[in-house]
Amino acid sequence: MTPPTAEPLFGPPPHRPPDETAARHFPMTRAEMDALGWDSCDVIIVTGDAYVDLPSFGMAVMGRVLQKAGFRVGIIAQPDWHSAEDFRRLGAPNLFFGVTAGNMDSMVNHYTSERKIRSNDSYTPGGLAGKRPNHAVLVYAQRSREAFKGVPVIIGGIEASLRRIAHYDYWSDKVRRSVLPDSKADLLVYGNGERQILAIARRLAAGEAVGTITDLRGTAYMRRGLPAGFTELDASNLEQSLQPFADRDHSVVRLPAYDEVLKDEILYAHASRTMHLETNPGNARALVQRHGDRDVWLNPPPVPLTSEEMDAVFDLPYTRVPHPAYGRQKIPAYDMIKNSINIMRGCFGGCTFCSITEHEGRIIQNRSEESILREIENIRDKTPGFTGVISDLGGPTANMWRLACKSPQIEAACRKPSCVFPDICPNLNTDHSPLIQLYRKARQVPGIKRVFVASGVRYDLAVESPEYVAELAEHHVGGYLKIAPEHTENRPLSMMMKPGIGSYERFKRMFEKASRAAGKKQYLIPYFIAAHPGTTDRDMLNLALWLKQNRFRPDQVQTFLPS
């Protein structure tokens, strides 16, 4: 099967010349727009987070990408949602409101897994809680619509992406509808959004009506009936089996309706499983799910960014600091992330409790070595108070950079939910040497004293490369390495699609040996999940015994939070 391709991200000519969109920080007030000589913005991004101009913050990435393509971008960060007034702050956008809850789902941001209200918010100046509503994407979308009727509203970000079909909401203990009909947005962007947001902006700028943008990968919209030429494959009940290689471009898979998954947990699980089967951009089909008398129609996932495109996104002129309006107030998430570098996106692990694959997909999107090293220099040169320590060189997983299926054709045809469960697929290239080289070069950048790896190490992959474990232990661990075996018992581990505890123990032996060889006293801190679905009291008892035998005392206990 041929891997899917897409128009290059910045291929088409820019909408406006660069000097018309130049903005060191995107404006958050009318006065800033006036200073730039703008009478209007093309796109206004509404977000639940404080505006930080760093590639770890969604609004900054989308803003810079749109700016590079020649659009004027304004940002409304953490608006007062009690009326539409604050949403009128920058006037009406020429093209659309882009609405996101922020980097976290607003319910995860607000509540602990015990459903207690959190007292702080890391994405807010001063760490203050209460600056965003529950279900922020719904509230912001409705207020944006109210502010300027007739302006298209596009929702995206993690909250919209993970709530794109009927979904279980832990906090209300209910199955909720897709956020698309309830937000009344015109389009929902899911997954990494660069391709979609640029295509939407360009098509609207060319005069197309938002209602006709129905063919864009990585988006969802509401419709009635099938488009001409499409065949419906019924997966709305358990008996129905799909023909895996039916004409994918013109077939759509019908999931069980919202009304059915609301009442029947088996059908709910079936809908979720079917959606996960359709996440490989190489062979995924469109999905539909009935909500009342309309369907939520999900086009297949976006085509992953190439390394050149990833570099182009990360090389955009981020200022790497919060908007000056925040003054000296601390934004905890910024302080935590400002010296860390994301080297890739996606994860092929497929762990059932994790949202990365559902959001970013399981094809790894790699930055080039040069781009990563450039960002280290940028941090060194631009980040106030930088002391020479890179706090993390990682990503969704520390050690999947440059790992992939050995054949793009096989990868495009593959329907497996994981490349590493139940065992490492023989087609997976597990060569860690490019990553080892990257670590070595990162340490040699002038002005850099230490480079830590704080992202989760996939230890079942790491043990395939003793040289990697040695490099990690000798140079990139600050005394403790957090690692996530998640459980000790095979039953819950198999439900999580995680390897057995033997794999962790093998890594532990290698890590300890490498640490001794490096003359370092350092330890693994294992993380476990309590109360994952399918876990019994006996499983938890055995886990407790394992901890005791291994002389661990739990530092913090948090039950599983399904989000």
Ligand code: SF4
């Ligand atoms: S490595 Fe194996 S599981 Fe992963 S995409 Fe290739 S064939 Fe599929």
